[in-house]
């Protein structure tokens with residue numbers, strides 16, 4: 001009898017279970033918001049990327065419905081063939097104007113924006129330097145590109161500089177890639193130092209603003225704005241799926257960069273254009289963010305309030321360094337993280353355990369939203385005291 005070629009899958013799953021790495025979906029009911037219905041139980045939501053509370057905003061929903069009525073549900077084709085709509089261009093212009101770049105191009109997700117941009121920009125004769133904690137989409141983009149990949153320890157500019165001194169000259173093009181807000185930690189990349197290195201060693205720099213768009217910087221334009229680096233020549237990637245409450249991704253940068261990506265990024269060329277509803281919702285979100293700065297201010301007030309309460313009432317908690325609405329506290333192992341997450345859950349708090357292999361060390365990850373009320377944050381701290 002030949003061996004069952006699929007038998008390994010069950011064994012592999014068993015290993016995942018034994019390590020406490022097994023994951024499954026949890027059903028959310030109703031609209032997204034600061035509180036949600038999770039399997040029938042109302043919980044305070046500290047697990048969402050909807051930082052500004054826009055995913056359940058009436059105006060985004062109306063924009064999406066109107067777009068569906070006008071343009072239908074599907075884009076029906078790729079952008080270069082039959083899927084391009086004026087709405088896509090409007091969104092791209094709004095992104096470019098917000099980021100103060102010459103142009104932008106939207107992808108069907110942030111993940112696809114990273115895959116496509118990285119694979120288009122470098123190839124076999126080139127090298128990528130990547131922060132060890134970068135998002136999966138950056139890492140897989142690097143693999144897809146076929147370029148040599150060198151990882152540097154998280155945010156370690158000194159090591160990166162030494163790697164560049166030793167390796168840069170062996171390759172044609174060089175690309176530095178980094179998250180701007182690290183998604184599972186909440187800290188920021190050292191952008192000014194990275195820009196200096198990029199200059200010195202003639203490297204392109206790609207920064208993924210997924211968790212910074214709508215969150216960091218005076219107008220919410222991201223980490224680039226936060227560090228006063230607006231106008232520098234670099235490649236800014238982001239998502240429409242987090243603070244913008246929609247679905248999709250983008251690349252913003254120079255005219256030639258964007259024109260080149262429209263001709264060379266496989267995950268843009270060979271996939272269906274963003275749906276009219278998603279496009280219109282993202283466009284409405286950008287308009288709201290630009291005209292209602294109070295949302296963004298409220299988000300940061302909430303972050304400060306939670307930090308202060310935790311420092312005061314939970315001084316022994318080990319918070320990872322963070323400069324964003326993502327706050328993580330470490331636990332010794334995956335089983336403990338799961339247990340704490342379940343205890344929080346049974347007390348009406350939704351905050352996920354993040355475990356290997358997503359991150360090297362287990363933690364509880366809390367995302368603050370602009371629409372959290374003081375009472376939500378107070379309840380979180382009270383419950384944390386007892387678990």
Ligand SMILES: *Cc1c(COP(=O)(O)O)cnc(C)c1O
Pocket residue numbers: 109110111112114135137179183208210211239240241247248249
């Ligand atoms: C969420 C995320 C992405 C993927 O964006 P999607 O639009 O959800 O595909 C990419 N990079 C980082 C850092 C992220 O956190």
